[in-house]
Amino acid sequence: MITVAGSGAFGTALAISLASTGTPVLLWARDPEQARLMQQSRENALRLPGIPLPDSLQITADIGSIPPETPVLVSVPMQKLRDMLIAHRAALSGRTLVACCKGVELSSGLGPIAILSDLVPDSIPAILTGPSFARDIAQGLPTALTLACAEAEVGKSLQKALTTPNLRIYRTTDTTGAELGGALKNVIAIAAGAVMGAGLGESARAALMTRGYAEMQRMALALGAQPETLAGLSGFGDLTLTCTSEQSRNYRFGQSLGRNATFDPTITVEGAATAHAVLTRARTMKIDMPITAAVVALLDGTLKLRQAMDMLLSRPLKEE
Numbered sequence: 607m608i609t610v611a612g613s614g615a616f617g618t619a620l621a622i623s624l625a626s627t628g629t630p631v632l633l634w635a636r637d638p639e640q641a642r643l644m645q646q647s648r649e650n651a652l653r654l655p656g657i658p659l660p661d662s663l664q665i666t667a668d669i670g671s672i673p674p675e676t677p678v679l680v681s682v683p684m685q686k687l688r689d690m691l692i693a694h695r696a697a698l699s700g701r702t703l704v705a706c707c708k709g710v711e712l713s714s715g716l717g718p719i720a721i722l723s724d725l726v727p728d729s730i731p732a733i734l735t736g737p738s739f740a741r742d743i744a745q746g747l748p749t750a751l752t753l754a755c756a757e758a759e760v761g762k763s764l765q766k767a768l769t770t771p772n773l774r775i776y777r778t779t780d781t782t783g784a785e786l787g788g789a790l791k792n793v794i795a796i797a798a799g800a801v802m803g804a805g806l807g808e809s810a811r812a813a814l815m816t817r818g819y820a821e822m823q824r825m826a827l828a829l830g831a832q833p834e835t836l837a838g839l840s841g842f843g844d845l846t847l848t849c850t851s852e853q854s855r856n857y858r859f860g861q862s863l864g865r866n867a868t869f870d871p872t873i874t875v876e877g878a879a880t881a882h883a884v885l886t887r888a889r890t891m892k893i894d895m896p897i898t899a900a901v902v903a904l905l906d907g908t909l910k911l912r913q914a915m916d917m918l919l920s921r922p923l924k925e926e
């Protein structure tokens with residue numbers, strides 16, 4: 607039995623994919639009414655309308671019903687992870703917990719692995735990340751993800767348990783690289799969306815993605831990540847997907863900034879809070895992150911897009 611805790615788009619998609627092979631999967635939703643509706647209609651009409659839930663997928667709003675010692679995929683937005691773990695620590699303790707979120711916590715500057723370790727110290731923390739849209743996974747389209755766990759044997763068994771015919775899992779022990787790749791690419795995706803929204807062109811976006819990748823590497827390597835992880839699915843792979851697709855909420859949010867348009871505040875946009883958290887960390891560590899700084903200035907309204915671009919373009923000339 608595998609449990610997914612959190613019934614948003616990504617949690618539901620993972621649960622559907624895993625259950626599509628006949629594996630028993632339990633999906634926990636915090637809202638009993640949503641759980642009841644999903645169980646009754648056999649669909650998550652809120653987040654993944656039109657995609658049926660396989661028979662071996664059961665829904666519950668009772669987190670206490672998760673069988674002991676089985677792994678749990680924790681799929682809530684980054685800025686909600688702490689509250690969720692505090693509220694349900696007892697039910698989640700003593701097992702492998704796989705974070706399925708991308709970001710850095712604003713209040714602490716920590717990523718999901720550190721938060722899992724702090725709040726549920728008797729768990730084995732892991733992270734599942736990489737280029738994948740929830741709807742693609744739920745529809746059974748081919749997808750590849752990175753599973754990172756510092757305990758190599760646990761990582762191997764998770765890799766086996768989470769692989770399905772359409773979901774290919776690569777593994778690493780570099781949790782720092784995996785979580786930072788997923789977090790930082792969302793900030794660059796906001797910038798890429800803003801450039802495209804403002805009509806600055808695909809050449810500008812390619813430049814931004816490349817320099818954004820350099821910036822991601824500077825921060826991640828300084829924090830101990832391995833360069834191969836950044837060059838893999840969770841870094842370069844996810845950067846490419848998120849900066850080039852309107853399926854991405856971070857990208858669409860960036861487009862709306864570039865167009866000076868409004869954006870639905872209820873939509874999860876991980877890169878916004880993460881940009882602030884990363885910039886604070888970068889300043890403390892004296893790491894140059896001009897694109898992240900430009901995104902923060904855009905978000906705070908201290909610069910308009912054209913001014914942010916001028917700021918990036920007028921930096922001192924240097925070697926690549």
Ligand SMILES: NC(=O)C1=CN([C@@H]2O[C@H](COP(=O)(O)OP(=O)(O)OC[C@H]3O[C@@H](n4cnc5c(N)ncnc54)[C@H](O)[C@@H]3O)[C@@H](O)[C@H]2O)C=CC1
Pocket residue numbers: 612613614615616617636653681682683684686689690706707708709738739740741873874876
């Ligand atoms: N949607 C996608 O295509 C993908 C999302 N992700 C990541 O997955 C994470 C979750 O994103 P989505 O599922 O898309 O978000 P979502 O906005 O679709 O759903 C968030 C879910 O979290 C639940 N939630 C919020 N606070 C909670 C709390 N305190 N306790 C319990 N549940 C709580 C909400 O009820 C909702 O069901 C994000 O970090 C995102 O970056 C990763 C890959 C793909």
Ligand SMILES: O=C(CO)COP(=O)(O)O
Pocket residue numbers: 708736737738739792795844847848853854855856857874875876
């Ligand atoms: O992480 C994702 C793709 O890998 C999903 O991106 P968004 O959160 O921007 O929709």
